Amino acid sequence: MKEQIRQLIEQASTIIIHRHERPDPDALGSQFGLQVVLQSRFPEKKIKAVGEMATSLAFMGTLDVVGTTDYQEALVIVLDTANQGRIDGKEALSGRQTIKIDHHPDEDPYADVQLVDTTVSSTSELLVHLLNEWGYPIPAAAAIQFYAGIVGDTGRFQFRGTTSRTFSVAAQLLDTGIDTDWLYRNMYQTELAALQLQGYVLQHIQLTEAGVGYVVLTQEMLATFDATVEQASLLVNSFAGLKGLKTWALFLETEKEVRVRLRSKGPVINEIAKEFNGGGHPMASGATIKDLTEVEHVISRLNEVAGAFHFE
Template sequence: MNSQIIDTIKQYETIVIHRHVRPDPDAYGSQLGLKYLLQHNYPEKRILAAGEHDYTLDFMDFPDVVQDADFKGALVIVTDTANTERVDDQRYASGAKIIKIDHHPNDDAYGDILLVDTNASSASELVYELFTYGRDHENWTMPDSAARLLYAGIIGDTGRFLFPSTTQKTFAVAGELIKFNFDRNELHNGMYEMDRNLLHLQGYIYQNFVMEESGAAYVKITLDVLKEFEVTATETSLLVGSLGNVKGLKAWVIFIEEETEIRVRLRSKGPIINGLAKEFGGGGHPMASGATAYSWEEADRVIERLIEICAS
């Protein structure tokens, strides 16, 4: 599959790389890491990264401004995105050919060429595997900028190597990436340092979460709470793992209210919860998923189902 992807890349003068909406470090890491990797090895090609920028990821990099005309005859590569509804910038479909590179369950097998491996820790790990094939067969080399972004993507999606998705291969890839010239401390600070108001909201989560006998836990962050702590819904992404150290907890959900919907962020230490996310229009990994609720009554149904899952 890697050879087919590289052969396809060679055929196009313009390549537009996409990732999912509400990006996380792996979305940026795989997308922008791939962009710099291809720019480095094919300087004659035009490589663009599409999608709306998330200011919480300023420390990583920035996507490009992509025009409608850029898609004409272009190769489109979508990384870290399980289904078409979550592709950031739906113009992706107007390209000439689509390659999907992803590590989520392949429920939506879109694209002309698919590189999907659910055993990979991250899409960034898959991009590194593509690089190793290119290195061995096409004399590819990797710039420091790409190594930095791929490393950040792996760190982000493995929870600093704490999540079960971390494998021996993951450690080996990370070990290769840290050989490149970039400041790991600066990168880690950008990923995990928080402003004081966000830490105060984390304290609110610790004080107000509810844990059921089944081992399910939940907390509701309303618009009023966000306003009180002067935190945006986007910034709360840094707090999703906060309850992971609670003894006896099996799985948890954090609800973040927005103007027109409620974000549902699910995490687990054992029970499979991506099926629950799908029940409410979402999806994701077995231990880390997301969905959307459109009322607090619907959010309560998520809680009921999570309790059932943890009790079974």
């Protein structure tokens, strides 16, 4: 599989790199990192990274614009995207061939060739392992992107997906001389509106007897703090240290739907996310419900798994 992916990359003259919608640092880091490595290795190829940019992550780079005709003979690589419906750019599957590289559970095998490894912390880490096997050098401009992706998906190396292999990759990337001060400054700077909204979130946590914490942010509340849904979604772990918490959810109301960010300290929650038009990792998932009337249903399901779970 890995050798087949390498051959497809080396044979293609045009490569278009996609990832999931509403990108996080791993989605963008893996995308930009792979683009830089391939551009460095194959300067004669046309290699584009496409999709919508998250405002808070605009410092990571500039995305390309491509036309429909560009896909006709293109190799498309989709990164960090478990389900076809989450791909940012529906033209992704119109290329000559499609490769999927991901670390989420492989529940939707939408690509012609797939490399999925759920044992790694992030797609960025997976790509570094892959590039190392191929002998492709990783310049500093790519290393800082991959490092950002790993930092983002491991919560600064705190989450259980962090392994000794993760630290080995991080050390390799650091050895290229990347500026982590610049990276952390940009990744974790906070707008005043988002900081004030965080205060509201911390004051309005509801905790069930089963250990489910949740906060509901309506459109009206977001407008009050002049905060975007994107800014608010970053607050999902702001109350992760609450005593007695097993799982938690942040509900974000938009004009069309309610986005749900789900997290856990033990109970498996991605199966619940699937019930509500979502998915993800066992301990970190996302879902979508029609409106706020469904909040109670989501909490009820979380109560079931949290109530049956006991820490060792």
